[in-house]
Amino acid sequence: METIFFLIITLVAIISAILVVTCKNPINSALSLIMTFFCLATYYVMLDAPFMAAVQVMVYAGAIMVLMVFTIMLLNIRVDASKKHSHKLIIGSIMGFFTLLDLGYVIVKSRAALPTGPFSGDMIKQLGHTELIGREIFTSFLLPFEITSILLLTAIVGAVILAKKKI
């Protein structure tokens, strides 16, 4: 049952990913990307990471993609009509294929040693994923967490500067 569900999700994810690349209208691309994000959120749930799934939906599908769609509509970009760079398509595809080949080779050939850490699926279910993540972030990863706030601040300032009329 779960395998069939996994396969369906995978099919949807890959098809929508291909649509992201192939759609001529950026709006369609954006919607396909949101679809892919939802598929990934599903995977996260299947991997016993419900908090990550929630964040995925809220941050990616909710915030980032809304910003993108908003930008696309603001700029009123028309359909990507011209096809001048057809040779680029072939080269890019070959490159992508070889990337896939390399990655597949790694996955098939390599074997992870799998040293089991303290967080088993049962434990996560018992204590709750959010609480575990929260403990990790606010203890071991407190400093990086604080630094991300500075990163976001910098990004805000950068965006404001860039949005000014004259650069």
Next chain:
Amino acid sequence: MFDKVWLIPLFPLIGFLINGLFGKKIKNEAIIGAIGTLMIFLSFLVSCGILMQMIGLPAEQRVFEKVLFPWIHSGNFKADMAFLVDPLSVIMIMVVTGVGSLIHLYSIGYMHGEEGFYRFFAYLNLFCMSMLLLVLGSNMLVMFIGWEGVGLCSYLLIGYYFHKKSAGDAAKKAFVMNRVGDFGFLIGLFTLYWWFGSNHNIWTINFVEIKAASHLLPYSGVVTVATLCFFVGATGKSAQIPLFTWLPDAMEGPTPVSALIHAATMVTAGVYMIGRMSFVFVKSPETMMVIAVVGAATAIFAATIGTAQNDIKRVLAYSTVSQLGYMFLAMGVGAFSAGIFHLMTHAFFKACLFLGSGSVIHSMHHALHKIHSNDDAQDMRNMGGLRKAMPITFLTFLVSTIAISGIPGFSGFFSKDEILWQSFSNPYHGNLNILLWVIGALAACLTAFYMFRLVFMTFFGECRINPKAKSYLHESPLVITIPLMVLGALAAVGGYLGMPKLMGMLPNYFEHWLEPVFELANEYGSTYAYHGAHPSHALEWGLMGLSVVIALVGIGIAFTMYVKNTELPGKFVATFPTLHRAVYNKWYVDEIYDYLFVNPCKALGQFLWKGFDVLVIDGVVNGVANVVMGFSGIFRYMQSGYIFNYALSMALGVVVMLSYYLFK
């Protein structure tokens, strides 16, 4: 007190740094001059302290080496920043700091109102520091720093009025000629170092160590090569034939510079260097002979040129060259202490003469400036009868002139007569001695002649200056006349330190003082010296009388020609026009050098520029540039400017590298 010796060069260095760095900000001439003078005067006080202590010590304890810090230690090679205090260096530091202090004081008055006043004092202090390093250095490398430093300061100070082309040219000439000499110095240093190291495994350049090992040196052979190279260095620095032409040109510098550098101290560095290494030089009879002959030749050669010059400073410059020749003659005949003695007395009277001439020029310049005349303030033909206007300058100048002419009772007589006697009676050069004596005596006659010609033309007779300017002539201020008086007094009485034994009134303090320094040299010399009958006292008295008579003859000729019968010089020129022209043009030495060395060098330079540099060097450089340009013409098409091309190549690189590691 001995271990405070490092203070001596330190004070002028401090003065140099203060005036050099902040002089432009200070602006106040009194402060700048006071700093410069005070610093060298402090050095003088320290030197006095060292002298006093040394007098109190027995002769064996008078050598002291102060190691300031290790400087270069590399394998066998070892050179420390170290100072050597011994009777010889003490005399030198006394002369340098003593005369130096007076000349600094004088400069405050003389340089008053000049542009770049602070620059002058900074250079002067730097010079004093270098000169003190030169005389105090306990190894050849420290000495060489001083040697180069004084050359640099000489260059800077000759070119002090750098906006004048002639001053710049003179500075360059002095520097280049000194470089030739420095080259010889270095080669000599290397030869000695290499010989000691390779033959006896004594890798040293320290004077004390070389002295201790000097018994290993052979007579002649390699020592001749090394000492001749050192002598080339000495001829460059001390303006001897063949490298003497820079010194007269160096008179382009301000007069105090001429007095300090080009009369009293720097030019005597070569004499000092030979004295310092006398135990090496004396091991080569050939070199000794070369030194004696070159010294005698320079003495007479420069003296003849001096007789026909009209520029007051040029006369003094040729006189300096001639007197330096005397010192080398003394060194060459093994009369080291007489040479150093003459160095000291010469420092007194020649510094006094230069400063006196400076005082005259100062006054003349002022007077001519007042009436807006373009007459040359240094030309003696514009002077005459100045003794009434400038009594102090006149008196001190006269005393120094008498001293340099060798009139008994004044310092020059004692030192010069000692040299003449030694050149006659020395046991080294056999029959050459008589020739050396005759040349020396002739040069003494000429010296007396041209010096009194100078005095008569400047201070006696009709005043030939523009009549309107006459009323503006006046005596120089006290700051100028005090050094003159001190130096004049020293020129008069300084000789009693080294009175000949023959006269017997006073012991020869000077020779006795330097005896430990030159003891070893005399010992080496005696192994090949000619042992004949010792010349009698009667002969010595006779020769002394003869040299006095010769000097008086010179003075008499000058008196006849320039005071009693003033048409005589004109008649003389009319009778021997060729001779006069040759002498007036300095025997055409400069022209000959131009023809032999300067022009071929220029031609070679032209060839290297037009032929080698433009075609070969530039060709290679431009060729490389052209090749790069050609290749970049091809490769620049890789830079399309499109982002996706860059992304593509990056991805390609990642994929290829990943594939290589995965599938290899």
Next chain:
Amino acid sequence: MENLNSYLIVSAVLFSIGTIGVLTRKNAIVIFMCIELMLNAVNLTFVAFSRYLGNLDGQIFVFFIMTVAAAEAAVGLALIIAFFNNKDSIDVTDVNLMKW
């Protein structure tokens, strides 16, 4: 509950598709979205490993990657707007000043 490899393969496929998109598309916003796709493929790998290794560090990493993506979106979109204001286009072929 699938095994690790299936997740990794899905992730690899998504990543390659994203790469192809970045290399072939000309629309700056689409390229931007493809980059997001690649980032998400990596996120999937992180979460899968985290789960199978029983260690939450990977998920924390995903959290940080999301932060970076948010910052990137803010600045990147601002850049695209600025570019559009200048050139009236968001076609990357118009961004060709970076050459000889």
